[in-house]
Amino acid sequence: DAGITQSPRYKITETGRQVTLMCHQTWSHSYMFWYRQDLGHGLRLIYYSAAADITDKGEVPDGYVVSRSKTENFPLTLESATRSQTSVYFCASSGGSGRARYTQYFGPGTRLTVL
Amino acid sequence: ILNVEQSPQSLHVQEGDSTNFTCSFPSSNFYALHWYRWETAKSPEALFVMTLNGDEKKKGRISATLNTKEGYSYLYIKGSQPEDSATYLCASIPRGDRGSTLGRLYFGRGTQLTVWP
Numbered sequence: 001d002a003g004i005t006q007s008p009r010y011k012i013t014e015t016g017r018q019v020t021l022m023c024h025q026t027w028s029h030s031y032m033f034w035y036r037q038d039l040g041h042g043l044r045l046i047y048y049s050a051a052a053d054i055t056d057k058g059e060v061p062d063g064y065v066v067s068r069s070k071t072e073n074f075p076l077t078l079e080s081a082t083r084s085q086t087s088v089y090f091c092a093s094s095g096g097s098g099r100a101r102y103t104q105y106f107g108p109g110t111r112l113t114v115l
Numbered sequence: 116i117l118n119v120e121q122s123p124q125s126l127h128v129q130e131g132d133s134t135n136f137t138c139s140f141p142s143s144n145f146y147a148l149h150w151y152r153w154e155t156a157k158s159p160e161a162l163f164v165m166t167l168n169g170d171e172k173k174k175g176r177i178s179a180t181l182n183t184k185e186g187y188s189y190l191y192i193k194g195s196q197p198e199d200s201a202t203y204l205c206a207s208i209p210r211g212d213r214g215s216t217l218g219r220l221y222f223g224r225g226t227q228l229t230v231w232p
Contacts, residue, residue, distance in 0.1 A: 030218075031218045033219075040224070041224060042202075042204065042222055042223065042224040042225045043159070043204070043222050045219070045222075048218075048219055050217070050218055056217075058219075090158060090159075094218060100164045102147060102149070102164075102208055102218055102220065103149065103161045103164055104149075104151075104159075104161070104220060105161075106158035106159050106160070107158065108158055109158060
């Protein structure tokens with residue numbers, strides 16, 4: 001089905017483990033984003049990408065790594081998970097034409113718990 | 116970091132009440148303003164995209180206005196219903212150097228609306 005998907009939807013891991021969250025979109029959108037949802041902060045941008053092989057830091061990039069070798073995929077890796085990275089992670093994409101091309105379409109979210 | 120402010124932080128109203136909330140953003144280098152609706156345990160969904168000063172958008176009982184000169188947007192809900200309960204996010208896109216944008220949205224922290232039956 002067309003759209004934006006995230007996997008896994010739920011993940012429990014331990015402190016110090018490496019975790020990769022996957023994001024896949026079928027629209028060929030050029031922009032992709034990773035956010036985390038934190039109480040009192042709303043959505044905070046971790047990393048974003050304007051195209052394949054182009055990534056940039058957002059507000060809270062420390063402890064995270066991204067790559068974008070293909071337009072449709074934008075994985076987010078927590079190199080050594082910490083309890084403070086317990087959160088709900090949303091992937092989003094945007095593209096198209098006109099001024100609405102920056103409208104972001106969000107995936108269903110991944111709930112990550114770090115013990 | 117672009118500072119986008121939303122007020123109030125939360126709002127509780129009775130079913131049938133009309134309500135409104137505010138989004139403030141830097142007026143310089145403005146490109147576009149987005150509103151999103153975010154229900155609990157779901158993902159944010161786009162409501163409106165506004166680009167021109169004086170823009171007004173409407174979807175059912177929800178409408179929004181934009182003032183780019185003074186840097187604010189209002190979201191109005193007429194006759195609130197329990198299903199309107201959600202967090203409403205606004206996001207600004209600034210115009211960067213050379214007139215382009217980075218494609219990145221700067222989100223406010225949202226206004227959490229609860230409508231009691």
